[in-house]
Amino acid sequence: MKQLLLDIAPPPLPTLANFVPGRNAELLQTLENILMGREKERFFYLWGNRGCGKSHLLQGLAGAYKHTRMKATYYACDENTRFAADGEADCVLVDDSDRLGAEAQIDLFNLYNRIRDEGHACLLVTGPVAPAQLKLRDDLVTRLGWGLVYQVHELxxxxxxxxxxxxxxxxxxxxxxxxxxxxxxxxxxxxxxxxxxxxxxxxxxxxxxxxxxxxxxxxxxxxxx
CATH class of the missing domain: 1.10.8.60 (Helicase, Ruva Protein; domain 3)
Known part of the structure; x- marks a missing residue:
């Protein structure tokens, strides 16, 4: 019986509401503006150390889109991630882009261009370092640095x-x-x-x-x- 009391419950699902902003208040406001359709920029790159809250923010935004009955697609990247050619998504969320393999990087590059040309969805990408320091293909790194870039500060x-x-x-x-x-x-x-x-x-x-x-x-x- 006592052991049941010692079990630490899994944390609640990430939402924008339960994200503690600390020094990230401007970033959190930007994400809320994206959700409400008040943000003109459509490309965003978020970077910071492990545990700073990048995944929390992307997953929270994905959940918020679901509640508003809009479509967001979330990718937890690995070497073999493939990005769907889904023109119906309102928001595409790409977490841990630094883990992408060579073919997956080409896939993300093509996705970026497709979103830019179609002029509808927004794209949010995360990584551990600023765009210029990413060890990814040069043309992709250039693209990721074109939009708004935010460092996610640890509490x-x-x-x-x-x-x-x-x-x-x-x-x-x-x-x-x-x-x-x-x-x-x-x-x-x-x-x-x-x-x-x-x-x-x-x-x-x-x-x-x-x-x-x-x-x-x-x-x-x-x-x-």
Whole structure:
């Protein structure tokens, strides 16, 4: 029974609403403008370190398009990804473009040109570095740098703790500062995992009728490992 309480639930599905913007407020507003049809630019490249939220944003935008009954196509890239010749898509989302193999890069180059010529859909592409630093074919790199380019900034430790405290408060829980600090030092540092751990900690504390303290967090993490 107790082990069930230790299971850290999977994080909620990514949405634009549950993305914590930090220093990415302008980017988040741009994505909302795309969704509402208020953005004139149709090509976007997002880059940043692993865990900064690029995939969250693309998947969240794809879900938002679905709710508005428009069509978005999301690709989680690998070496053999192939892009469908789908002229009905309102938005094409290409995640982790740096993983594309040689033929897949040609495919993305052709997709870019097709979207540009048809003048309807928008294209969002992500990668770990700025366009000029991508190790992809030159003509594709040039194309990816033509539109709006945004660096997706990771949350600072202070922003992550603020996000954890806000989420805890939504559950009627007061998360002590020292507990947030401890989670950042001893747990995976991506925000979805931290939020899921706060949920598990709340359940564990209630089940054991104990206050949330660092020793309780340590006990939970040790038991769940």
């Amino acid at each position: 600072t430790d202070e922003e992550k703790i603020k996000a954890m405290k806000s989420h805890a408060a939504s559950r009627g829980l007061d998360l002590p500062q020292e507990v947030g600090d401890y989670l950042l030092r001893h747990e995976r540092r991506d925000l979805p995992t931290l939020i899921a751990t706060v949920d598990a900690l709340d359940n564990y504390a209630l089940a054991n009728r104990r206050k949330i303290t660092v020793p309780l967090v340590r006990e939970l993490l040790q038991a769940a490992s």
